[in-house]
Amino acid sequence: MNRVKENLDKIEERINNKNDELRKLRQEKKRIKDAYLVKVGQQYINLLKLTNPEIEYEEVGDYLAKKIIEVKNKEKKVKDSKNTNGNFDLSTSQNDFN
Numbered sequence: 001m002n003r004v005k006e007n008l009d010k011i012e013e014r015i016n017n018k019n020d021e022l023r024k025l026r027q028e029k030k031r032i033k034d035a036y037l038v039k040v041g042q043q044y045i046n047l048l049k050l051t052n053p054e055i056e057y058e059e060v061g062d063y064l065a066k067k068i069i070e071v072k073n074k075e076k077k078v079k080d081s082k083n084t085n086g087n088f089d090l091s092t093s094q095n096d097f098n
Helices: 002-051 057-080
Strands: none
Touching: 002 057
């Protein structure tokens, strides 16, 4: 009986270790995604400043904030549209990402 309990404890420990690894990977994914969004945002601001030097940084920031919120809402909508078969409803047009 003790041996079974020991085996169960070992299995539980391995599961906890895997959960920790998964959590760390998810954090790293979020960090990379956030860094990417910052870099893209900076490039977009530079592009806007080149094409329209009169534009104010506040206007660009407001525009980017609205776009980020739109993208996050679309991502949430895709996650929410997951049905019981594990399929996604990817009925978004290409214009949604431009």
